[in-house]
Amino acid sequence: MHYIRLLRPLSVESSSNRREDTLSVLLTITTDLGDSFFSPDEPLALGLVLESADGAQKGKVLACPADKGSPLQWRAGMRVLKAQLRLRTPLPNEKTTVRIFARSHQSKAPSPRPYWRHGYEEEPTELVVPVSVDMVNRRCAPVSLRQMPLPGRGDDDDAASDGNGHDLALGEDIGESIARHIWDAGLVTASFLSDSCRSADVMAEMLPMRRHDDQIGILELGCGVGVLGTTLAAVVFDAAAAQGRSLRSAHVLLTDVDEAEERARANIARAEARPPCAVAAAAELQYENLDWDDGRRGRFGPRTAARGWDLVVLSDCTYNVDSLPALLATLRALHYHSFVHDGTDTRVLLATKPRHASEEALFGLLHEFGWSHRVARTIPLPRVGAEDERVDIYVLTRGAGREETGAAEE
Ligand SMILES: C[S@@+](CC[C@H](N)C(=O)[O-])C[C@H]1O[C@@H](n2cnc3c(N)ncnc32)[C@H](O)[C@@H]1O
Known part of the structure; x- marks a missing residue:
């Protein structure tokens, strides 16, 4: 399996009039051992969304980068992906979650079944494990997060894994080290x-x-x-x-x-x-x-x-x-x-x-x-x-x- 892994915390820069933010991303897509990089037959488009992290609005998409020609794209032979993403709306000061995921052919949104589940289909979304990170006061937390969907209570499983709360978030180290992460x-x-x-x-x-x-x-x-x-x-x-x-x-x-x-x-x-x-x-x-x-x-x-x-x-x-x-x-x-x-x-x-x-x-x-x-x-x-x-x-x-x-x- 391959994991999207942040190589350094995300950083935000504002334009001089503070109307526009740019998010700098440095990531790789590699195995748990870090011994091979993702090598898809076709270029894989990654999605990035900013979601409200707390309260009733949790999971609501606040902003996406301006997406001219798929700026986040992973191709065979790549070892790192570096991108500067222009946000359509400024990043809020409130706690915000940035989710980075493999986009499916059908949808630009994160998959409601974002992880490997038994009975998976060979969709790109199922091949690459997404990553999230919390931004507080526009600063990136020092750990990245893997969302772990849990079965819902009173809901069906798909409803439970829609990012609306019935999940665990496991923190991993950001960077190249292969210690302190999920295997x-x-x-x-x-x-x-x-x-x-x-x-x-x-x-x-x-x-x-x-x-x-x-x-x-x-x-x-x-x-x-x-x-x-x-x-x-x-x-x-x-x-x-x-x-x-x-x-x-x-x-x-x-x-x-x-x-x-x-x-x-x-x-x-x-x-x-x-x-x-x-x-x-x-x-x-x-x-x-x-x-x-x-x-x-x-x-x-x-x-x-x-x-x-x-x-x-x-x-x-x-x-x-x-x-x-x-x-x-x-x-x-x-x-x-x-x-x-x-x-x-x-x-x-x-x-x-x-x-x-x-x-x-x-x-x-x-x-x-x-x-x-x-x-x-x-x-x-x-x-x-x-x-x-x-x-x-x-x-x-x-x-x-x-x-x-x-x-x-x-
Ligand atoms: C490959 S990781 C697996 C981590 C976790 N079980 C998972 O599946 O994500 C192996 C784990 O074994 C632990 N480990 C290695 N040698 C150990 C020892 N002598 N005593 C206790 N834990 C050890 C490591 O610290 C590491 O967390």
Whole structure:
């Protein structure tokens, strides 16, 4: 998949009479790894709209650039796109969201289904992940945003993803660094779980409610910006209802190394602050550092140690073969901890986009560490060029009787 990525914050310049603003944009369209640039057969027109960010007018288009001959156009061979866009109306001082997206053939407006969804059609809008950024007092915020559509409450799904509020916004770093941003497996798995959260069959397989005490604990390893865990926090009550259960409480804990903490915490705050989003009213969503080099020894912070975990989730964390032993030992230590703490038999949902043959080492290690695994879903990714790409979602189980091998590594 390819993502529109801002290489530097947007900047605004006013003409001398202040009647006209020019917006400077520097962006690229690249993969999550930053290892290849989007190379379409036909030039891809990008759209840019300025929308009101808050209040009843949220999502209302305030301004578009004067569009003489498609100034934002991405062609094969490009590595960056630099543009100066003349705005038809001056940028307001109020908080405003700038959305940049791949335009479909039919419409200049952002797609109401802006992300990859299962059952996608091969429209350009589905091939390139759009980006947003907030401008406050005409200054660009230092993070860009990925909108994550959630199923509506009382609406149908398309109405819910029309940009009018039933969504999450995940902040990413602006610039060339590939750290602190969303990866394919996280985005695709979060979209799939969100789209399927009212399906009893899919949820019974992916997010089963097994306890009798109407609560669930979900821990995410290597959360990055938090796309998977934050989405789960937003949909877990729907997932329980789909299985005929009414949850009293749900606790979702995002974990990663300390470099990830600031961005993950900011995204939790963003999710909780968004009024239409159910996160605040539903799951308790928290963050704690958990480095697998500590986890492998059963060294957990107070939040991780405080309860048994029904489900551990992770996405795109298995591509670095060197870190697999520490990761697998951490999973084992969490399983052991949960069993000893309150008899919980932890299951694992592991999503991965296979990138290299060396990653097959995961399956040997899973066996060695006592996990049974099965593919619950294989999801093909929007395809550009000849390469077939996919995300595999595995369910791992170990069984409560396996605790004799569960002692933490010294
Ligand atoms: C490719 S990113 C995936 C991020 C996120 N899960 C997603 O799908 O968007 C891998 C994540 O694993 C984390 N990670 C790598 N080594 C780790 C370790 N030893 N302990 C904890 N997290 C680690 C990184 O910080 C990074 O956030």
